[in-house]
Amino acid sequence: MQSCGRWWGRLAARGAAQHLRPAAAAGGPRRQQQRWGGGEATRCIEQLLPRHDDFCRRHIGPREREKREMLRAVGVQSVEELMDKTIPASIRLRRPLRMDDHVGNIYEALKICETFHNILQWSMLVTQYTPYQPEVSQGRLESLLNYQTMVCDITGMDVANASLLDEGTAAAEAMQLCHRHNKRRKFYIDARCHPQTIAVVQTRANYTGVITELKLPHEMDFSGKDVSGVLFQYPDTEGKVEDFSELIERAHQNGTLACCATDLLALCILKPPGEFGVDVVLGSSQRFGVPLCYGGPHAAFFAVKENLVRMMPGRMVGVTRDASGKEVYRLALQTREQHIRRDKATSNICTAQALLANMAAMYGVYHGSDGLKDIARRVHNATLILAEGLRRAGHKLHHDLFFDTLTVTCGCSVKEVLDRAALRKINVRIYSDGRLGVSLDETVNEKDLDDILWIFGCESSAVSEQQIMQGHGGQLYLFHRNFFAYHCLSPLENLTTKRSCLQSFLLQHLRILFVCMFKPISWKEFANIHPFVPLDQAQGYQQLFKDLEKDLCEITGYDKISFQPNSGAQGEYAGLAAIKAYLNAKGERHRSVSVNSCLGRNWGNGHVSGLTYVPGMMVFLFCVDKHKENLAAIMITYPSTNGVFEEEIGDVCDLIHKHGGQVYLDGANMNAQVGLCRPGDYGSDVSHLNLHKTFCIPHGGGGPGMGPIGVKNHLAPYLPTHPVIKIQMDKDACPLGTVSAAPWGSSAILPISWVYIKTMGAKGLKHASEIAILNANYMAKRLEKHYKILFRGVRGYVAHEFILDTRPFKKTANIEAVDLAKRLQDYGYQYKEDECLLDGGLTFQKCQSRL
Numbered sequence: 001m002q003s004c005g006r007w008w009g010r011l012a013a014r015g016a017a018q019h020l021r022p023a024a025a026a027g028g029p030r031r032q033q034q035r036w037g038g039g040e041a042t043r044c045i046e047q048l049l050p051r052h053d054d055f056c057r058r059h060i061g062p063r064e065r066e067k068r069e070m071l072r073a074v075g076v077q078s079v080e081e082l083m084d085k086t087i088p089a090s091i092r093l094r095r096p097l098r099m100d101d102h103v104g105n106i107y108e109a110l111k112i113c114e115t116f117h118n119i120l121q122w123s124m125l126v127t128q129y130t131p132y133q134p135e136v137s138q139g140r141l142e143s144l145l146n147y148q149t150m151v152c153d154i155t156g157m158d159v160a161n162a163s164l165l166d167e168g169t170a171a172a173e174a175m176q177l178c179h180r181h182n183k184r185r186k187f188y189i190d191a192r193c194h195p196q197t198i199a200v201v202q203t204r205a206n207y208t209g210v211i212t213e214l215k216l217p218h219e220m221d222f223s224g225k226d227v228s229g230v231l232f233q234y235p236d237t238e239g240k241v242e243d244f245s246e247l248i249e250r251a252h253q254n255g256t257l258a259c260c261a262t263d264l265l266a267l268c269i270l271k272p273p274g275e276f277g278v279d280v281v282l283g284s285s286q287r288f289g290v291p292l293c294y295g296g297p298h299a300a301f302f303a304v305k306e307n308l309v310r311m312m313p314g315r316m317v318g319v320t321r322d323a324s325g326k327e328v329y330r331l332a333l334q335t336r337e338q339h340i341r342r343d344k345a346t347s348n349i350c351t352a353q354a355l356l357a358n359m360a361a362m363y364g365v366y367h368g369s370d371g372l373k374d375i376a377r378r379v380h381n382a383t384l385i386l387a388e389g390l391r392r393a394g395h396k397l398h399h400d401l402f403f404d405t406l407t408v409t410c411g412c413s414v415k416e417v418l419d420r421a422a423l424r425k426i427n428v429r430i431y432s433d434g435r436l437g438v439s440l441d442e443t444v445n446e447k448d449l450d451d452i453l454w455i456f457g458c459e460s461s462a463v464s465e466q467q468i469m470q471g472h473g474g475q476l477y478l479f480h481r482n483f484f485a486y487h488c489l490s491p492l493e494n495l496t497t498k499r500s501c502l503q504s505f506l507l508q509h510l511r512i513l514f515v516c517m518f519k520p521i522s523w524k525e526f527a528n529i530h531p532f533v534p535l536d537q538a539q540g541y542q543q544l545f546k547d548l549e550k551d552l553c554e555i556t557g558y559d560k561i562s563f564q565p566n567s568g569a570q571g572e573y574a575g576l577a578a579i580k581a582y583l584n585a586k587g588e589r590h591r592s593v594s595v596n597s598c599l600g601r602n603w604g605n606g607h608v609s610g611l612t613y614v615p616g617m618m619v620f621l622f623c624v625d626k627h628k629e630n631l632a633a634i635m636i637t638y639p640s641t642n643g644v645f646e647e648e649i650g651d652v653c654d655l656i657h658k659h660g661g662q663v664y665l666d667g668a669n670m671n672a673q674v675g676l677c678r679p680g681d682y683g684s685d686v687s688h689l690n691l692h693k694t695f696c697i698p699h700g701g702g703g704p705g706m707g708p709i710g711v712k713n714h715l716a717p718y719l720p721t722h723p724v725i726k727i728q729m730d731k732d733a734c735p736l737g738t739v740s741a742a743p744w745g746s747s748a749i750l751p752i753s754w755v756y757i758k759t760m761g762a763k764g765l766k767h768a769s770e771i772a773i774l775n776a777n778y779m780a781k782r783l784e785k786h787y788k789i790l791f792r793g794v795r796g797y798v799a800h801e802f803i804l805d806t807r808p809f810k811k812t813a814n815i816e817a818v819d820l821a822k823r824l825q826d827y828g829y830q831y832k833e834d835e836c837l838l839d840g841g842l843t844f845q846k847c848q849s850r851l
């Protein structure tokens with residue numbers, strides 16, 4: 001985006017309207033430039049906007065005068081001097097990031113892609129991280145509780161969680177739950193599950209030591225009592241609705257758990273899995289009001305029988321009473337989480353899909369039980385009409401009982417059908433054996449049905465098919481349920497839910513409903529693409545992935561990025577799995593020890609990536625020596641969670657490499673490093689980047705997020721792949737497997753990071769990091785007379801965060817960290833219960849909300 005920002009500055013400085021920007025600019029998507037290159041409208045807007053609409057200035061809090069004051073307080077002459085004193089000289093990046101010139105202001109970026117403004121508006125509403133702070137999260141918690149209630153009602157299960165990342169990972173969590181429950185190593189998967197679900201479960205099983213077997217129900221033998229669980233899909237990937245009660249009975253007789261992947265809309269008119277004895281129910285709630293988004297973000301649901309509640313992964317919202325006895329909402333069962341249970345954690349879910357779960361909940365509340373049933377019936381009836389037409393035109397349908405999906409063997413030439421489909425711009429699923437698949441959703445109308453009938457060479461129309469059907473009285477056998485009937489949500493203490501909360505919720509949140517939910521849906525260019533369309537139909541997305549990959553590589557010093565992991569924890573798992581796959585390929589299978597020097601949230605991943613964690617921190621050098629024979633990796637957070645740029649980082653990386661291990665650097669919080677130093681330069685092999693932390697994606701109060709991983713060249717062949725969409729890789733690649741259901745994770749939120757990087761530019765990005773460090777040092781300076789600052793770098797400066805010691809107050813005033821944190825909350829600052837950190841990120845968040 002050559003010179004736009006610079007040009008803009010010049011224009012504003014001279015106040016001169018006659019300076020027209022050059023028509024063609026280097027770099028960036030070509031089509032977009034043309035649109036933005038010459039137009040009169042563009043010029044008008046530019047002239048109208050005042051200079052302070054530079055995005056970078058809006059994004060970064062302190063102004064020049066404030067910066068000077070802060071620098072004086074910290075005791076340095078310039079930001080540059082502070083950086084020299086904070087960051088080890090050996091790792092400093094001594095040149096500017098090589099990136100396209102920044103786009104200056106947000107309106108420019110919007111012109112690059114006119115439709116971005118919807119999601120940016122949306123972003124202002126939803127910046128919080130996980131709702132650890134019930135005092136300021138009651139609205140979101142209430143809505144998540146609605147989501148849980150809705151999932152329980154529709155699936156017929158006892159308890160549901162507040163969302164997981166996607167259907168594939170939910171299935172993998174189900175597999176792990178079964179394994180934890182009865183400690184058996186074998187897990188059966190019905191071969192008729194979605195291919196991406198199978199791939200994600202198999203990959204996870206591979207790294208956790210679970211053995212999966214792909215079978216059809218009649219081939220499944222449970223009598224050895226060695227099968228932990230069985231996963232099947234209802235309706236299955238070909239659309240067939242089948243009765244699984246016999247399979248479940250056989251499984252249960254032998255102590256095997258039954259897991260059912262399913263579809264909420266289908267369950268509005270089908271018998272729910274809870275009524276035929278299933279132990280775990282999971283799936284995607286995408287079709288409850290969330291667009292396809294080229295794969296995500298979507299919320300997965302996960303529900304279990306009462307006896308399994310303590311094994312359920314992810315978060316759960318419950319009802320309790322506050323100090324005054326009023327009923328309030330808060331997260332329940334947090335004790336399972338990794339930052340509390342450390343290496344014994346049963347869940348590595350930090351970011352889930354809170355915002356998407358809220359959208360689905362609002363969709364459910366908005367339509368109500370009758371509305372949902374109507375939608376389901378409409379979809380199903382349309383499918384019945386289509387089926388009738390196809391049959392009468394001589395095509396063979398493979399299943400008699402279905403909900404919204406048909407699998408067809410054509411009675412005519414498949415090529416003809418596909419050619420006609422291309423003419424009408426309709427995608428059909430093509431099975432490897434030549435069969436075709438068609439799925440309908442709630443948007444289907446008469447014209448669509450006529451088109452599909454035409455594609456398959458049927459002469460009749462939807463209307464005539466319907467008339468014929470009514471003559472026959474044909475219908476599917478349906479079970480009806482009272483969807484929103486009073487339903488005791490959970491057996492846990494203090495957990496109840498009332499029907500009235502749904503109603504009050506509806507009134508209170510209608511506004512948010514429209515702002516949050518319908519805006520992004522109206523963003524159709526990005527929203528309405530199925531993740532499995534042929535690549536040539538998603539060129540815009542592909543271009544955006546390439547562009548973003550290029551910038552993120554330059555920022556991190558890595559060679560290749562995978563956008564598949566859809567959270568930080570997923571990124572860690574993918575990165576560790578890539579290391580394991582690399583070591584295995586080198587014939588070093590025995591290397592399985594990962595030394596963990598991170599504080600915090602990463603523990604659950606040891607189990608999922610097949611590595612054994614040794615808690616490291618201060619003692620890690622000792623650990624490295626002790627484990628050098630079997631050393632696979634070190635996980636290191638840098639700057640450390642203590643808030644320090646350790647001088648020895650380069651030496652540590654060398655040491656690990658010398659012992660044959662790999663370095664995983666936790667890049668969740670790159671905001672102290674962007675533009676200042678690069679993990680890829682000082683010896684790290686792989687990192688995940690939390691785009692929802694450092695790269696501006698609003699976090700939705702607990703998701704969506706994106707945790708892409710960057711790797712050095714030697715790990716690139718092991719990055720994730722996908723069973724349906726072939727991700728471009730080298731010929732000799734041997735991918736680690738599949739970590740998410742969608743090939744590029746939560747694709748639809750990547751444009752936000754793209755816009756952020758373009759509008760900040762190389763200079764702006766670097767300045768944001770400098771200010772994060774300045775903010776933290778200023779705060780530390782101001783507070784140091786009153787509190788002990790626990791850790792500092794060798795020259796006395798902190799990184800982007802620091803730890804205050806509040807323990808003395810416990811003795812003198814009986815005040816604890818959490819009391820201080822609650823008081824901070826009164827001023828709009830967030831905290832986490834197990835740690836009370838002040839970091840530059842706080843200021844960063846405040847700036848964002850000024851946008």
Ligand SMILES: *Cc1c(COP(=O)(O)O)cnc(C)c1O
Pocket residue numbers: 349350351567568569570600601602637666668669690705707
């Ligand atoms: C936030 C965070 C994670 C986890 O990221 P999620 O996207 O919430 O899964 C991991 N490591 C560190 C250091 C973090 O701050």
